Amino acid sequence: MTRIEEGVFRSMLIGRQDKGLTMRRLYAASFGLAILALVLLALTITNEAFGYVALVYKIEPETISDRPLAELNETELVALLVEKAPGQLPKMVSDALSPMDLQTFARASLKDSLAGKQIPAEYADKTPADIPTDERASVMGQILADNLTQEQILELIEAAILQPTVSESWPLFEGLFNRRAIEERLVELFPDEITRPELRFKSWLRLEMLTKPMDSNPLVSGVRTALLGTVYLLIIVVLTAFPVGIAAAIYLEEYADPNKWYNRLIETNIRNLAGVPSIIYGLLGLQLLVRFMGDPATGGLGLTSGQAFGIIDGTGRNIITAGLTLSLLVLPVVIINAQESIRAVPPSYRDASYGLGATKWQTIWRTVLPSALPGILTGIILSLSRAVGETAPLVVVGASTFIVQDPGLFTRFTALPIQIYNWTSRPQAGFRELAAAAIIILLVLLVAINTIAFVLRNQARRRLQV
Amino acid sequence: MEQAIEGTSYSNERSRLLTEALGKRAERTDIGKRARPGERIILILLFAAGLLSIFTTAFIVIFLGTEAVGFFQSRAWIYAKMTVVDQAVPPVSLRSDAEGAVTSTDTSLLLDLGDQPRVPLIPGTLIQIGDEIMRVVERRERSIIVERGYDGTEAVAHEAGLPILALKEDTVKITEALGEEDVRIALPEDVADSFAVGDMIHLETETMRIAAIEGSSLVVERGLEDTPVRAYPANTVVQVERRPTLLTYLTGTRWQPQTGDFGVLPLVESTFMTTFIAILTALPVGLAAAIYLSEYATQRVRAILNPILEILVGVPTVVFGFFALQFVTIGVLRPLFGVDIYNTLSAGLVVGIMIVPTIASMSLDAMGSVPRGLREASYGLGATKLETIAKVVLPASLSGVVAAVILGISRAVGETMIVAIAAGAGPNWTFPPNFTVGAETMTGHIARISGGDLSYQSVDYSSIFSIGLTLFIITFLLTQVSTYITRRFREMYE
Numbered sequence: 033m034t035r036i037e038e039g040v041f042r043s044m045l046i047g048r049q050d051k052g053l054t055m056r057r058l059y060a061a062s063f064g065l066a067i068l069a070l071v072l073l074a075l076t077i078t079n080e081a082f083g084y085v086a087l088v089y090k091i092e093p094e095t096i097s098d099r100p101l102a103e104l105n106e107t108e109l110v111a112l113l114v115e116k117a118p119g120q121l122p123k124m125v126s127d128a129l130s131p132m133d134l135q136t137f138a139r140a141s142l143k144d145s146l147a148g149k150q151i152p153a154e155y156a157d158k159t160p161a162d163i164p165t166d167e168r169a170s171v172m173g174q175i176l177a178d179n180l181t182q183e184q185i186l187e188l189i190e191a192a193i194l195q196p197t198v199s200e201s202w203p204l205f206e207g208l209f210n211r212r213a214i215e216e217r218l219v220e221l222f223p224d225e226i227t228r229p230e231l232r233f234k235s236w237l238r239l240e241m242l243t244k245p246m247d248s249n250p251l252v253s254g255v256r257t258a259l260l261g262t263v264y265l266l267i268i269v270v271l272t273a274f275p276v277g278i279a280a281a282i283y284l285e286e287y288a289d290p291n292k293w294y295n296r297l298i299e300t301n302i303r304n305l306a307g308v309p310s311i312i313y314g315l316l317g318l319q320l321l322v323r324f325m326g327d328p329a330t331g332g333l334g335l336t337s338g339q340a341f342g343i344i345d346g347t348g349r350n351i352i353t354a355g356l357t358l359s360l361l362v363l364p365v366v367i368i369n370a371q372e373s374i375r376a377v378p379p380s381y382r383d384a385s386y387g388l389g390a391t392k393w394q395t396i397w398r399t400v401l402p403s404a405l406p407g408i409l410t411g412i413i414l415s416l417s418r419a420v421g422e423t424a425p426l427v428v429v430g431a432s433t434f435i436v437q438d439p440g441l442f443t444r445f446t447a448l449p450i451q452i453y454n455w456t457s458r459p460q461a462g463f464r465e466l467a468a469a470a471i472i473i474l475l476v477l478l479v480a481i482n483t484i485a486f487v488l489r490n491q492a493r494r495r496l497q498v
Numbered sequence: 499m500e501q502a503i504e505g506t507s508y509s510n511e512r513s514r515l516l517t518e519a520l521g522k523r524a525e526r527t528d529i530g531k532r533a534r535p536g537e538r539i540i541l542i543l544l545f546a547a548g549l550l551s552i553f554t555t556a557f558i559v560i561f562l563g564t565e566a567v568g569f570f571q572s573r574a575w576i577y578a579k580m581t582v583v584d585q586a587v588p589p590v591s592l593r594s595d596a597e598g599a600v601t602s603t604d605t606s607l608l609l610d611l612g613d614q615p616r617v618p619l620i621p622g623t624l625i626q627i628g629d630e631i632m633r634v635v636e637r638r639e640r641s642i643i644v645e646r647g648y649d650g651t652e653a654v655a656h657e658a659g660l661p662i663l664a665l666k667e668d669t670v671k672i673t674e675a676l677g678e679e680d681v682r683i684a685l686p687e688d689v690a691d692s693f694a695v696g697d698m699i700h701l702e703t704e705t706m707r708i709a710a711i712e713g714s715s716l717v718v719e720r721g722l723e724d725t726p727v728r729a730y731p732a733n734t735v736v737q738v739e740r741r742p743t744l745l746t747y748l749t750g751t752r753w754q755p756q757t758g759d760f761g762v763l764p765l766v767e768s769t770f771m772t773t774f775i776a777i778l779t780a781l782p783v784g785l786a787a788a789i790y791l792s793e794y795a796t797q798r799v800r801a802i803l804n805p806i807l808e809i810l811v812g813v814p815t816v817v818f819g820f821f822a823l824q825f826v827t828i829g830v831l832r833p834l835f836g837v838d839i840y841n842t843l844s845a846g847l848v849v850g851i852m853i854v855p856t857i858a859s860m861s862l863d864a865m866g867s868v869p870r871g872l873r874e875a876s877y878g879l880g881a882t883k884l885e886t887i888a889k890v891v892l893p894a895s896l897s898g899v900v901a902a903v904i905l906g907i908s909r910a911v912g913e914t915m916i917v918a919i920a921a922g923a924g925p926n927w928t929f930p931p932n933f934t935v936g937a938e939t940m941t942g943h944i945a946r947i948s949g950g951d952l953s954y955q956s957v958d959y960s961s962i963f964s965i966g967l968t969l970f971i972i973t974f975l976l977t978q979v980s981t982y983i984t985r986r987f988r989e990m991y992e
Binding site: 059310330 | 508509512537540541543544545547548549550551552554555557558561562565782783784786787789790794803806807809810812813814815816817818819820821823824825829851854882883884885905908911912913914915918919941944945948949951954962963966969970973974976977978981
């Protein structure tokens with residue numbers, strides 16, 4: 033063996049340690065990359081969800097009034113509505129002020145349909161259908177002017193008369209830092225200075241999105257139907273996957289004899305199922321739930337399409353099949369997590385319970401499950417979050433992309449991630465931005481679910497400690 | 499962990515005491531092991547819940563299997579000699595109008611040209627969307643005017659986003675009218691060589707078998723398979739039968755059910771292309787993250803860094819898909835390298851980001867179970883921390899890391915939304931693999947095809963199940979290998 037001089041050894045050692053330090057920085061940098069990816073993700077979404085648009089109006093705002101619209105008061109604005117869109121006024125009143133739908137509204141007296149709102153006294157007992165045609169628009173206009181703010185009426189004018197469409201849209205940062213290029217592009221698109229649209233800031237994320245249904249115009253489209261779809265799906269998952277999953281976990285941990293082949297099979301099988309791609313579950317749902325348990329017209333049982341319950345036009349492509357498919361998908365994760373938490377309950381708890389004379393089931397129900405609850409809840413957060421964001425199985429099971437009516441159990445449906453997917457792949461200006469806004473809503477929903485579950489879990493934990 | 503160990507010794511002690519006190523009766527008297535009669539019902543319910551998972555697997559296997567068998571028995575009637583024009587042109591797709599679809603009577607189709615408006619949709623071209631053939635009457639900048647339901651196909655509604663195939667117009671048509679009694683079909687001069695004796699052909703709905711070929715005409719057996727025998731005027735289009743076979747399925751490099759091409763390789767290829775890029779991204783990052791967390795990070799740093807991985811796990815894949823398209827492709831790759839708007843590179847990179855937490859957390863587990871003694875021994879020999887990691891910890895946890903990577907591959911192969919959004923919508927075989935152009939993966943194809951209302955009898959319907967079966971087998975094998983390696987590895991130190 034060769035001997036190394038001490039000086040040489042020291043300098044080599046410094047080299048080795050330097051190398052160690054460099055690598056350590058590189059390892060730490062991997063987290064830098066992960067953080068960078070997350071930051072870029074957040075920036076991309078913000079960049080798209082807010083931005084600048086060039087709106088083209090069907091009727092230019094300048095042509096309907098001499099003064100800028102924003103300077104007009106309520107009465108003047110309503111006068112414009114009465115002049116340009118008299119036929120639409122009853123619908124506006126019904127949409128904006130009355131809880132009734134348009135047809136009921138037309139046949140109900142104003143004092144009933146507009147209870148609590150200011151209405152001209154002489155018309156209070158009349159129904160909109162009673163009012164003579166030539167007066168109807170002005171009466172309705174009067175009601176609008178009395179009850180709405182100037183901003184709300186401006187919105188109505190925009191939707192009914194001006195009818196803006198997005199001609200071109202630019203993301204936030206481009207609008208902020210590259211304004212000149214955008215203006216040049218505008219000049220190129222609209223050489224005529226008079227018709228050239230103004231560049232406006234636009235937040236695609238609007239609070240009304242939550243209450244407005246889908247629309248083919250991205251400026252007014254909302255996510256109400258999609259959000260409802262997602263909430264219904266969550267309810268179905270909670271009602272089906274969690275009881276079944278926890279039951280299976282109790283069986284495997286408390287009753288199953290691990291030496292029996294069938295119990296081992298169930299265990300291995302659940303672990304394998306956890307690795308099956310989600311789209312395969314979609315295919316399972318499509319064949320089993322949509323086709324074989326669905327529409328009798330195509331040879332199904334009519335269970336999931338509703339024929340068995342007297343619903344006529346169900347196809348099986350609905351919330352129920354989609355929800356059950358998601359349940360099957362999250363079941364393995366729920367079981368595995370619940371098993372781990374049940375396993376972590378010390379055996380002495382069980383014996384103490386037996387010692388007090390409790391039966392096996394009483395022990396499980398009153399001792400084991402409460403102690404395992406915080407862990408089980410954590411598993412539930414994980415699987416709920418997964419169910420909320422899952423898209424592929426819903427696409428395969430047959431989610432629709434354009435739903436205006438609130439979904440029922442047996443009707444066609446859509447969900448938030450489906451809407452994001454659909455809007456992302458649309459080429460027209462405005463839809464990708466809308467997708468970004470929907471993503472923000474989805475992420476807020478996810479954060480909310482996680483927070484609720486986090487609080488629940490902490491409470492459960494605290495109750496145990498007392 | 500400690501609790502579990504304590505639990506085991508507690509249980510042992512407990513059963514020892516019980517046996518001591520009660521002898522052989524211990525087994526029967528132990529109340530913790532027995533359910534009371536009334537509780538048996540509960541037990542049965544619990545067992546049923548456990549059994550559900552077995553049914554899930556059984557149904558998956560049965561459905562994928564039977565539909566895949568159905569796929570190989572299915573037949574498609576193809577216009578003889580009809581081929582897709584120019585595979586290099588990316589498939590043009592139907593652009594969505596306001597309501598997102600084309601009705602059965604629309605004659606104006608909006609086009610989504612991607613970025614390459616060089617598509618030969620000149621007037622006169624035949625195009626195919628789904629099963630319907632249309633003839634282009636007029637080409638406008640962003641739309642075409644078409645004649646619907648050409649060549650006897652049915653004009654039906656179409657979903658937005660479907661690819662439009664441009665076809666060469668040389669369908670084979672009979673040159674003379676065919677009477678009910680005739681068995682000789684007259685064809686144009688040079689097309690008889692595209693038929694073979696024994697081929698099944700279709701005239702409208704009638705099935706015939708070619709008994710002999712004489713010059714430019716075919717001698718056929720009429721009215722097979724109980725189809726009605728009728729008379730046909732001249733210029734009726736001849737269709738030939740095409741069946742997917744296991745051989746063409748596994749070796750074919752073109753997936754185009756409309757023209758009878760059922761080769762799954764383009765789909766498998768692009769799946770592995772995105773997976774390759776994903777692993778190339780995720781392995782170094784995930785492994786480095788695991789090393790940092792396991793060997794360097796203090797408890798406090800861990801508490802800060804772990805949530806980052808958890809957030810990455812929690813981001814829905816459709817959001818990652820949006821990111822891949824809007825940022826990675828449009829924001830970075832296109833300005834820098836001029837890639838196509840849909841490409842496997844960007845999809846792969848983002849799938850990589852998605853699987854970083856998988857690889858990191860599994861590798862972390864593996865490194866965590868390397869005994870402390872091994873590290874101490876290495877330090878004792880004078881090794882630095884880095885040398886200990888590289889020469890002791892990593893080799894000792896190698897099998898765990900390999901298992902993590904395999905599980906990561908399995909995740910990447912099964913990932914759908916990122917590739918459906920960012921990788922492209924149209925099977926595309928490139929050899930050597932070209933990462934800058936769009937190509938549809940297996941999962942992406944299933945998602946796109948099943949997007950509309952598929953008829954349960956169509957070839958497309960059964961084809962997604964056969965692709966699904968292929969996917970299932972691949973991921974199942976990968977998961978098995980990963981589990982096997984993990985198990986082997988666990989035995990090493992316990």
